[in-house]
Amino acid sequence: MTINDVQTILKATVVTQSLYENNEVLSGFVGDLLSVVMGKAKEQCAWITIQGHINIIAVGTLINVGCIIVTEGFKVDEDAIKKANEEDIVIMTTQLSSYEAAALLSRDGLE
């Protein structure tokens, strides 16, 4: 599944500037505790979280995240967006819950 597909499926709003259309995500991961994400999330995953602060970029970079999906309408901090643009990380936001977002991506075939 491409990041573009993820955005379309979730009708999410991309808040970063990095180009992403054909970049692939290989799996999904839901987690708000950063250590758990670092310990368990796979490379190039679509990471679903309610955290919107700058440390998600550090974690995203360390795990080579595919994209970050911030759910429940949580705002992404300005400094996080700036950092994401520097690190070429894609962040999108949605009003959906983490469960709903995961269910939609799973239904369309994301592991």
Add this chain to the structure above:
Amino acid sequence: MNLHFDVEGGEFISAGVASSKVKKVLKQLAIQPEIIRKISVAMYEAEINMVIHAHGGVIDAEIMPDHVHVVLKDEGPGIENIELAMKAGYSTASRLAREMGFGAGMGLANMKRYADILQIESEPGKGTTVEITVKLYPEQA
């Protein structure tokens, strides 16, 4: 190659600067991604601990031909019971840290999981020194 970093305490915002710098250097050296992840996650966890618990400290990362050795030294409150602290789920982090998704009690567990050698020396009231060693080419070891 030696890299030195000063880490400020209480600054969640800048935490991760050192580990992401080391990660970039290792990437330039064309080290395998899984190995880079081991080093950078273990180091980031230790770096975050410095920020959350110990008002910052200093980090020295030594990149050698066959391994990376990172020493993180702080003069924070120390760890009273290292064995207990190593237990997954045990945490003394503040409410703020927990709200930000830290303080899950997985930091030391992750360090142990990803470091090839992990050494922790701590004296309550004096500070903590964490040493992380990761082999760059484990299949040859």
